[in-house]
Amino acid sequence: MPSGYPLRKNAANRSKQKMARDFEKKFWLNVDWSGGKGACWPWKRGKTCGYGNVYLGGGRANSIMEYAHRLALFYKTGVFRRLSMHSCDNRACCNQGHLCWATHKQNSQDALKKGRSYIGEKNSNSVLSDKRVRQILSLRADGYLLREIAAIVGATVSNVTMVARRETWKHINAY
Numbered sequence: 001m002p003s004g005y006p007l008r009k010n011a012a013n014r015s016k017q018k019m020a021r022d023f024e025k026k027f028w029l030n031v032d033w034s035g036g037k038g039a040c041w042p043w044k045r046g047k048t049c050g051y052g053n054v055y056l057g058g059g060r061a062n063s064i065m066e067y068a069h070r071l072a073l074f075y076k077t078g079v080f081r082r083l084s085m086h087s088c089d090n091r092a093c094c095n096q097g098h099l100c101w102a103t104h105k106q107n108s109q110d111a112l113k114k115g116r117s118y119i120g121e122k123n124s125n126s127v128l129s130d131k132r133v134r135q136i137l138s139l140r141a142d143g144y145l146l147r148e149i150a151a152i153v154g155a156t157v158s159n160v161t162m163v164a165r166r167e168t169w170k171h172i173n174a175y
Contacts, residue, residue, distance in 0.1 A: 016056065016064055016066070016080065017074075017080065019056040019057045019064065020056055020066070020071055020074055020075075020080075023054070023056055023071075024075055027054065027068075027071060027072075027075070030043060030044050030045045030052075030068075031043060031044065031068075031072075031094045032044050037097070038097070039095070040088050040090045040092075040093040040095055040098065041072075041093060041094045041095040042090065042092040042093060042094070043068040043069075043092045043093075043094055045068075047091075047092060048067075049091070050091035050092060051067045051068070051069065051091045051092065052067065052068030052069065052091075052092050052094065053065055053066070053067055053068060054066050054067070054068050054071055068092070068094050069084060069086065069091075069092075069093060069094055069099055070084050071094075072094040072095075072096055072099060073096060073099045073100070073101065075096070076096040076099075077101065079101075081101045083101070083102050083103065083104060083107055084099055084100065084101050084102055085099070085100055085101075085102040085106065085107055085110055086098055086099060087099075087100070089114065089116070119171060120133075120169060120171060120172065127155065127156075127159060128153075128155060128159060128163070128169065130172055132153050132155065133163055133169045133172045134172060134173075135152075135153055136149055136153055136155070136160055136163045136164060137163065137164070137172070139152060139153075140164045146160050146161050146164060149164070
């Protein structure tokens, strides 16, 4: 990493903050306030994957794209961070009362708690099912060897090992 990198990064962040402050009046014109103080305030303009997006500094060519909800949170806190959470789970919502800065861990735990994460059978890459995982755990408790269990349930030994060690599928109870 070049020695001047942090200075350039800080300069770019200051520039982004200045552009955001210059855009604030226009920003709030593009938010639907009609629901009142406690309701969601959806972003009315362009969206990416359901999240409102804003181009700071002009058109798309020479600008910085920022998500609308993070910009709303910047207007409340005065700082930009990488991740934020919606308490309302409405991606387009810009209500500052529904938003807070978060870490990856906090965001993942929130998604898991609310049933929005893709674990177990919900994961499209999943090879096992909840039923097969319970069967693996039951057979292991009965004393079967990992390779025997793999042959019985039709899975690889490595998958069976990870389930038996509780490295994966931790959300499934044995019985």
